[in-house]
Amino acid sequence: MRTIYFIRHCESIKTGSDRGRGLTDAGQEQAQELVAFFKEIPIDAIYSSPMQRAMDSVRPLAEQRGLRIYEAAFQERRFQETDERLSPERLEELLERSFQNDDYAQSCGESNQIARNRALVAIDQLLKTHPHHRVVVATHGLVLALVLEHYTERPANEWLGAMGSPAIHQLTFDAGGKTSHEQLV
Template structure:
């Protein structure tokens, strides 16, 4: 039985307000969320699941409302925790850290988590979703690193190089036959 998972990476988000959990979308991020709605509105989506972070939920919220569906929040789908207390890291600090973390999967900063720990928690959640929503189409509001780790678990081409080429937002449709990934297709066009 075929199950489709639509990984929707969140839109552009300001790093000047709130923290990792509460920062929302920029004007461009909200405009791109509208484009996501237009792109996916006729896909026949059965369910919406999101990371607990506001920017991920906000990116899929309009589409969920349009098709009259609630968004279920899964804590396990939150972004890779780079540093403790939901602190926002500047990009010039974050990118070298991400490279180190992908090359050393057990490395983490104090209060953060390793790539291995993040991948294990997120893949457990994704397997649960694929099982629970077997034969359906599910949108997941997600983030770059955790999305890459989930996709990379099933197909090694989704690695750090892939992550660095993704956009905000981005959409990848994963097709599962039972629990086996058979195809991944990028749906977003910059």
């Protein structure tokens, strides 16, 4: 039995580069609350998107456990060539088009299909690297929604629309290849 706890990052700053945005004061408090949440749960490894807000979300947990944070390909979907944050209106427009067409992408951007496949390859690697372990992965709302869609068959747009920040979802993989899901937060 292998378990991955996916954490959508804590509340993040809304300005600056998409890659370098950290957490708000409330988000930093939420990151501390994750330490308490996982207090009784064994963790063997911690992985994160390379984006700052995801790393910052699990840093207190890693420090408390004495674990290193490994980078993995769970970064947010790249919508455009630049690292500028999209306006909420533009993001909503792109998401709507993407949920209507899984292969839709702007020039130099990723489609939902590409982002999902990137995450699924990373999950396969985690399962091979940690065959009997409990792993924490810090990621982003859309990528997590795409992963959950794959394993639960509930549409990604429904997952994303109902997802808070942070959110914690547990995927458990049994030896027979069956996957179960539980929303924890």
